[in-house]
Amino acid sequence: MATVLPVYPTTRRNVELALVVLAVVIAGGAWAVVGLTLDGSLPPNLFAYAGGLGGLAVVLHLLMRWRAPHADPMLLPVATLLNGIGLVMIHRIDLAEGTSAASRQFVWSALGVVAAGVVLVLVRDHRILRRYTWTAAVAGLVLLLLPMVPGLGRTVNGARIWIGLAGFTFQPGELAKICLAVFFAGYLVVHRDALSLTGRKVLLLQLPRARDLGPILLAWVASIGILVLQRDLGTSLLFFGLFVAVLYVSTERVSWIVLGLLMFSAAAVFAATTMGHVQARVDIWLHPFTAQNRSGASFQLVQGLYGMANGGLTGTGLGQGRPQTVPYANSDFIYSSLGEELGLAGLFAVLALYVVLVERGLRTAIGVRDGFGKLLAAGLAFSVTLQVFVVVGGVTRVIPLTGLTMPFLAAGGSSLVSNWIVVALLLRVSDLARRPAAEVRNGPEGDTGVTQVVRTL
Amino acid sequence: MNRPLRRLSLVVAFLFFALFASTTWVQFLSAGKLNAMPGNSRQLYAEFGRERGAILVQGGAAVATSAESGDAYQFQRQYPAGPLYAPLTGFYSLRYGTSAVERAENDVLSGSADELFYRNLSSLLTGEQPKGADVTLTIQPKVQQAAWDALAGRKGAVVALDPATGDVLAMVSSPSYDPNALASHDGGTEQEAWTSLNADEDEPMLNRATSQLYPPGSTFKLITAAAALESGDYTADTLLPGPQELTLPQTSNTLKNDEGTACGPNDQVSLADALKISCNTAFGSLGLTLGADALDAQAAKFGFGQSLSIPTSVATSSFPTGDEVAGPLLAYSAIGQGNDLATPLQVAMISAAIANDGVVMQPNIVADVREADQTADVIDQPSPRELGRAVSSDTAQTLQRMMELVVSDGTGTRAQIDGATVGGKTGTAQHGTGLPPYAWFTSFAEEGGKQVAVAVVIEDGGSTESAYGGRLSAPVAKTVMEAALDG
Numbered sequence: 005m006a007t008v009l010p011v012y013p014t015t016r017r018n019v020e021l022a023l024v025v026l027a028v029v030i031a032g033g034a035w036a037v038v039g040l041t042l043d044g045s046l047p048p049n050l051f052a053y054a055g056g057l058g059g060l061a062v063v064l065h066l067l068m069r070w071r072a073p074h075a076d077p078m079l080l081p082v083a084t085l086l087n088g089i090g091l092v093m094i095h096r097i098d099l100a101e102g103t104s105a106a107s108r109q110f111v112w113s114a115l116g117v118v119a120a121g122v123v124l125v126l127v128r129d130h131r132i133l134r135r136y137t138w139t140a141a142v143a144g145l146v147l148l149l150l151p152m153v154p155g156l157g158r159t160v161n162g163a164r165i166w167i168g169l170a171g172f173t174f175q176p177g178e179l180a181k182i183c184l185a186v187f188f189a190g191y192l193v194v195h196r197d198a199l200s201l202t203g204r205k206v207l208l209l210q211l212p213r214a215r216d217l218g219p220i221l222l223a224w225v226a227s228i229g230i231l232v233l234q235r236d237l238g239t240s241l242l243f244f245g246l247f248v249a250v251l252y253v254s255t256e257r258v259s260w261i262v263l264g265l266l267m268f269s270a271a272a273v274f275a276a277t278t279m280g281h282v283q284a285r286v287d288i289w290l291h292p293f294t295a296q297n298r299s300g301a302s303f304q305l306v307q308g309l310y311g312m313a314n315g316g317l318t319g320t321g322l323g324q325g326r327p328q329t330v331p332y333a334n335s336d337f338i339y340s341s342l343g344e345e346l347g348l349a350g351l352f353a354v355l356a357l358y359v360v361l362v363e364r365g366l367r368t369a370i371g372v373r374d375g376f377g378k379l380l381a382a383g384l385a386f387s388v389t390l391q392v393f394v395v396v397g398g399v400t401r402v403i404p405l406t407g408l409t410m411p412f413l414a415a416g417g418s419s420l421v422s423n424w425i426v427v428a429l430l431l432r433v434s435d436l437a438r439r440p441a442a443e444v445r446n447g448p449e450g451d452t453g454v455t456q457v458v459r460t461l
Numbered sequence: 462m463n464r465p466l467r468r469l470s471l472v473v474a475f476l477f478f479a480l481f482a483s484t485t486w487v488q489f490l491s492a493g494k495l496n497a498m499p500g501n502s503r504q505l506y507a508e509f510g511r512e513r514g515a516i517l518v519q520g521g522a523a524v525a526t527s528a529e530s531g532d533a534y535q536f537q538r539q540y541p542a543g544p545l546y547a548p549l550t551g552f553y554s555l556r557y558g559t560s561a562v563e564r565a566e567n568d569v570l571s572g573s574a575d576e577l578f579y580r581n582l583s584s585l586l587t588g589e590q591p592k593g594a595d596v597t598l599t600i601q602p603k604v605q606q607a608a609w610d611a612l613a614g615r616k617g618a619v620v621a622l623d624p625a626t627g628d629v630l631a632m633v634s635s636p637s638y639d640p641n642a643l644a645s646h647d648g649g650t651e652q653e654a655w656t657s658l659n660a661d662e663d664e665p666m667l668n669r670a671t672s673q674l675y676p677p678g679s680t681f682k683l684i685t686a687a688a689a690l691e692s693g694d695y696t697a698d699t700l701l702p703g704p705q706e707l708t709l710p711q712t713s714n715t716l717k718n719d720e721g722t723a724c725g726p727n728d729q730v731s732l733a734d735a736l737k738i739s740c741n742t743a744f745g746s747l748g749l750t751l752g753a754d755a756l757d758a759q760a761a762k763f764g765f766g767q768s769l770s771i772p773t774s775v776a777t778s779s780f781p782t783g784d785e786v787a788g789p790l791l792a793y794s795a796i797g798q799g800n801d802l803a804t805p806l807q808v809a810m811i812s813a814a815i816a817n818d819g820v821v822m823q824p825n826i827v828a829d830v831r832e833a834d835q836t837a838d839v840i841d842q843p844s845p846r847e848l849g850r851a852v853s854s855d856t857a858q859t860l861q862r863m864m865e866l867v868v869s870d871g872t873g874t875r876a877q878i879d880g881a882t883v884g885g886k887t888g889t890a891q892h893g894t895g896l897p898p899y900a901w902f903t904s905f906a907e908e909g910g911k912q913v914a915v916a917v918v919i920e921d922g923g924s925t926e927s928a929y930g931g932r933l934s935a936p937v938a939k940t941v942m943e944a945a946l947d948g
Contacts, residue, residue, distance in 0.1 A: 249472075253465040298500060312487045313495035314503045326503055348488040352481065359477050366470050370463050378462050382469060393476045400483035 016077035017069050023081035024065055028058035031088025034322060038096045041323030056110065057088050060117040067121050071128070072435035076368060079434070082361045083427045086412035087113050087420070089354065092322070093334065093341055094415045100328040105415045112417035116424030123428035130433045134376050137190025144183030145226065147176035151234060162281060163407060164234045177230075177239045178409075178422035181246075181387055182429070184223075188247055189379035191219055192254035196375070200255035223247045228271060235281055238394050238408035244268060245390045250383045254375070289404035304331045308340035308399050312351075319347025334415040336407060339399045355396070358411070362389050365430050371437035381433045384426050505555060509534035514570040514593035514833050516550050516562055518600040525550045525563070527593075530646060538644040544637035545609050548668035549598060549826065551773075552640035556651050561668065562596060562826070565772040569594040569830050569840065576840050594840055597828045599628035604913075607944035608633040611937040617900075617919035618669035618805040621941050624813035624905060624914045626845040627822030629771065630945055632806075638665040671775040674802040675918055678890030679739045679930065680903045681760075681797025683811050683860065686736055686744075688751050688759035690856040695732055697859050703730035703743040709789035716745040716792050719889070733863045737871035739887060741796050748795020753786045756795060762851040764810050764821055765803070771824045778807040798891060808888075808903045809916035811851075815864065816884070816905035816914050819857035821848040864905070873902065875935035878943055881908035885938065887930030897921050902934035906942040913945035 032054030039047030047053075061084040068075050091113065095106035127133065133140070151157035151164050158166040158173060166173045192199070198216045223243065230240045248264035275282040284301060292302035292309070307330040314325060327333045327341035334341065343351045365385025369378045391408050398405035409419040411426075487495070496504050513536060516525035524546040530537035538553040540546065551561025559567055568574035572593035608619040608631045621631040642654035658666050667673055689695040703724030706715040724730040724740035735743035748756060760766070760780040769775040781790070781800035793799030806824060814821040823846040830841040852860065864884030867873045873885040888901030897920075905914040917934040 249469055253462055253469055256462065256465045293498070309487055309495055310498070310501045310503050312484075313492040314507065316488055316492050326506060329503065343484070343488055348485060351484050351488070355477060355480055355484070362473055362477075363470075366466060366473065370466050375462060378466065382466055386469065386473065389473045389476055393480060396480045397483065400480070400487050402479055402483045 015073045017065070017073060020068075020077035020080055021062070021065055023077070024061045024084055025058070027081045027085035027088060028054055028061065030085060031057060031092060034089065034092040035095065037322045038092060038099070041321065042096070042099045053091070053110070057084065057091070057113070060084075060114055064117055064121055064124075067124055068431065068435075071124050072431055074435045074438040074440075075431040076364050076434035076438065078360055078364050079427050079431055082357050082364075083412060083424065086354070086357055086361075087116075089342070090338065090410075090413035090415070093327075093338055093345075093413070096323055096345070097328055097334040097341065099323075100326075105334055108417070109415050109420070112420045115417070116421040119421050120424040120428035120431075123425055124432060127429070127432055129436065130377055130380060130429065131374060133186050133380070134190050134193070137187055137194075140183040140190065141187040144180040144187060147180035147183065148226070148230060150176045161407075163236050165236045165239065172417070175416065175418035177236065178418040179425075181239075181242065182384070182422055182425055184243060185246065185250075185380060185383040185387060188223075188250045189376050189383055192250055193375040193379055195219075196254040199251070199260075200257050232279075237275075237282065237285070237404075237406035241394060241406060242387060242390050242408065246383055246387045249386045250379050253369075253382050254379055285404040285406070289401060292401070304337065305399070305401070305405060307331070308337045309401070311340045312343035312400075315344040315347045315350075317348045319343070319345050319350055321345060335409060336395075336405075336414070337399060338410055338414045339396055342413070354413070355392075358388065358392050361427075362386075364434070368430055368434040368437050372433050373437075377433045377436065381430060381437075384430055388423075388426065506534065508571055509536060509555060511572055512536055512592045512833075513538065513553070514572070514595045516546075516566075516570070517595060517597040518546070518602045518605070519597070519828065520602055522602055524598075525553070525640075532646055534646050537646060538640075540640045540644070543639045543641060544665075545605065545633075546600075547637045547640050547666075548634040548670065549600065549632055549773075550640060552643040554643040554651060554655075555646065556648065557643060557655055560666075561773050562598070565770070565774070566596045566827065566830070570596060592833045595831050595833045597831065598826050599623075599630065599828045600632065600826065601630045601945065603947075604631040604941060604944045605633065607631070608937070608941045609635070611940040612917075612919070615919050616663060616669075616921050617917065617934075618673070619937060619941055620670045620805045620809040620916045621945055622809050622813045622822075622824060622914045624817040624822070624912050627813070627824045627848075628828070628845075629806075629824055629826045630913060631941060632668075632670045632826065634667065634669040636661075636663050636665045668773075669918070669920075670805045671771070671773065672804070674776050674778065674804060675899050675901075676799075676890040676892055677778075677797040677801055677803040677808055678888030678899060678901045679741075679744075679797055680808050680811065680886050680888035680901045680916075681795070681801055681803070682736060682739065682744045683815065683864070683886050683903070684760050684763060685748055685751070685756060685795045686732060686863065687763075687815075687852045687856060687860060688755045689732060689747055690859055691759065691852055692751065692755065697733040697863055698731050700729045700731055701735055701740075701743040702728055702746050703735060703740045704728040705742070707742040707745045707792065709745075709792055710749070711788040714789060716741055716789075716796075718742055733866060736863045736886070737866045739867075739872050744796045745792035749792050751795075753782075753791050753794070756780060756791075757782070757786075759851075760801075762821070762849060763814055764807055764848060764851075767848070769806075769824065771806075771826050773826065775806060775824075776804050778803040797888060805916045805918050808901065808918070809914055812864070812885070812903045812905045812916065813914035814851040815857050815860045816907070816912055817857075818854045819850050819852040821851050822846070823848045861905075868904070872931040873904065873935050875931055876902065876904055876939045876942070878906060878908070878939060878946070881906050881942070881946055883907075883939075883942065885935065887935065889929045898929060900929035900933040902930050902938045904935075904938045904942065906946055908946045911946050913942050915941050915945075917941070 035053050036046055036050055094109050098106050150167050156167045157164050158168045160166050165175055165177050230236050251260045276286050288302040292305050298306050322345050325344035327344050330337045362385045365381055369381035388411055391411055394406055394408045395410045397403040409416050411423045513527040515523045517523050524542050526539050527536040528539055551563040553559050553563045570593045572591045604621050612635045619633040638658050645651045705723045706717050718741050724743050730740055730743050757780045765778045765780050768777045779802050785800040786794050790799050794801050825843055829839050832838045861884050868876050868883045868885045872887040876883055876885045883906045885904030890899040900919045903916045915938045917937045919933050
């Protein structure tokens with residue numbers, strides 16, 4: 005932690021409001037374009053939609069003025085815009101296919117914003133969450149195991165990662181992601197010294213003691229367990245990457261990364277050579293254009309690539325492509341749907357939004373002074389990165405398709421709610437990170453720090 | 462913990478960089494390859510969803526248009542005149558691709574041509590679908606209709622050219638087919654039409670005017686005569702041996718005249734008279750005297766051996782080489798039998814060049830390409846292009862006079878037109894013993910500054926009698942020439 009002179013940043017809440025309005029204008033404009041292109045007239049629900057999205061964001065904004073006035077001003081506009089773009093594309097595919105996923109997505113957006121508000125109000129200081137380290141661990145595991153409960157779990161496309169309740173389906177793994185991020189941060193902030201300083205050195209690797217190694221093995225076994233039992237490659241990859249990253253940040257030891265990568269490689273090779281559905285994914289990844297794959301197994305991937313190629317640099321324009329040709333065009337493959345109609349330019353803009361989101365998260369981690377906050381913010385930011393990487397990497401053939409959702413964009417309530425909670429937590433941590441020193445001293449836990457870090461680079 | 466956090470930021474940056482790179486890879490670097498993949502239905506939909514330009518004929522009537530179809534493909538290609546223009550327009554099929562002008566001008570019709578890029582920029586911004594450009598053919602509908610009617614369903618082809626410009630005024634191939642069935646969006650209809658058309662022994666999808674090679678028969682005597690005149694050793698009055706039978710070198714075979722008689726008194730006949738009565742022995746012996754190289758060179762000057770694109774593709778007419786024209790075979794080649802092969806277009810080009818003072822014009826069927834909106838800006842307008850000089854101006858005029866004799870007083874009298882100067886040459890091409898010969902007629906006509914050159918071939922004469930060219934094809938040529946001079 006660098007020592008710098010105290011700086012008192014303004015809260016920038018007005019900037020946030022302006023950006024939120026801009027985000028709503030962009031999303032509303034896109035919604036209008038879809039209506040004009042596909043129906044030939046301005047959609048009658050334009051103001052309900054734009055007003056609804058804007059209303060939700062503004063409510064959250066006002067809540068922040070009250071409860072988190074120093075929070076980062078970029079996070080809310082970015083999340084609002086991504087959520088809005090997702091709604092537009094889901095609505096556009098609704099029009100092509102005669103479905104009504106957008107209205108459901110809108111309800112989930114509202115629930116997500118409400119959840120974010122509740123988190124902001126209830127969690128007055130993120131350090132409170134440290135008290136619930138083990139609770140979070142248990143909650144995370146329970147959530148992960150819920151789909152295995154007979155009668156409750158649902159299997160969709162071979163992956164048993166859903167639960168069905170009263171007609172609604174939910175992916176509890178999405179919330180488990182947050183619980184585990186809290187657990188990892190809480191556990192590691194306590195055990196970082198033990199993990200980084202004790203143990204024997206074997207070759208170049210500093211091996212930890214067995215009791216310190218326990219939880220890491222637990223995480224390892226859990227992710228492999230999910231992989232095997234639920235056939236959920238994406239989530240296991242996400243958890244493992246998240247854990248290794250947070251472990252590295254807390255211990256500052258590269259050896260953990262080496263160890264993690266070795267274990268990951270071993271698991272990947274094992275899965276790719278012995279498990280049928282993993283083998284199939286790898287085959288699709290390597291040879292999507294063989295005639296047999298193209299019309300069968302890799303149909304979705306290939307159609308997604310065709311769609312993106314069709315979009316080219318500038319896209320076909322909203323409503324003028326054929327994204328509905330791709331199976332799951334509004335969820336798993338929303339990235340290629342956007343690519344087709346908004347082009348490379350549009351996808352760069354979308355990726356840039358994620359870069360801003362993640363960068364603000366990491367900046368918050370660097371800016372906040374307590375170790376738990378650092379690890380929590382870094383973990384959450386990195387999990388968003390990994391999730392985007394796994395999805396986009398899968399769609400663009402960087403890695404095999406593993407099936408995660410695009411944060412904020414993809415149709416799916418669980419993902420939307422959990423990502424709004426992620427943003428709420430980042431906002432909460434950033435509020436403390438950016439709060440002027442005097443106020444921090446009087447903060448809930450009355451920190452006695454002499455120097456404050458507010459500048460980040 | 463800030464140092465590892467900064468390193469983690471680098472990892473994050475790297476991961477995002479990979480995504481920016483892979484997205485660029487898909488949407489930019491390999492987009493062309495992906496778009497061209499077989500089975501990429503988006504490209505088909507895109508092409509079929511764009512309003513394709515029309516194909517028009519002179520006077521503005523459309524022979525191929527696109528109408529809104531209301532189905533998944535948005536536009537339906539229609540051919541109002543069906544079989545009449547099918548050899549020219551070709552078809553535009555979802556399953557079987559394109560042919561003829563639909564293929565040759567696909568870039569401008571579909572609107573994807575580079576020339577249209579800047580014009581389409583505004584549609585890119587407005588989000589409006591760019592329209593393809595309209596292609597107008599050089600075809601005169603009246604001449605086309607006259608040729609079709611005169612052919613009356615017989616197997617064959619008619620080509621009419623403007624000798625001065627090379628513009629194709631009519632191009633008919635019979636039997637023809639209905640391209641509407643192939644353009645159907647109903648896969649079953651499309652497939653059924655394709656299967657039955659391909660199974661038809663009469664080959665209705667073959668454009669006989671440009672894609673079928675025939676022995677040119679006696680029409681080739683024009684080239685032999687041209688070679689003789691060009692050599693400087695002959696005039697129209699030069700006497701040639703024209704016996705009843707010509708003894709051929711290295712063989713016991715003889716070349717006979719169709720009538721079975723000598724061509725003139727004392728077995729002698731002038732070059733002009735030999736052409737007038739289409740004397741085989743005179744031209745056979747003339748060919749033997751001139752030699753294969755001279756005939757080959759003269760044929761090449763008229764366009765033989767050249768691959769033409771008008772801009773639809775044209776089969777290459779050929780004069781034989783080597784063993785195929787050695788010894789006695791040369792005499793056969795000199796009268797258009799042997800191994801000579803020519804398209805009706807090429808045969809029309811012979812008359813056209815003679816009528817055009819010896820200059821061969823590049824044949825062409827596209828008059829212009831225009832933007833399909835009200836402004837109708839001309840995007841492309843091919844100008845007449847010389848392919849070369851076949852014979853000197855003097856020779857050309859001599860040949861004109863000789864051809865006029867054929868019509869006024871020879872085998873081609875059925876092509877006479879009141880008030881017009883008409884020159885022609887009949888041809889009857891054997892293509893196997895016992896098979897009905899191909900009846901040829903190639904001609905030019907001039908009246909009041911208007912000019913036209915025509916070639917007609919009719920495949921099934923029905924008997925093996927002689928002088929079919931004059932009897933069967935000359936009247937067809939006459940009708941076509943009248944229509945052209947009248948127009």
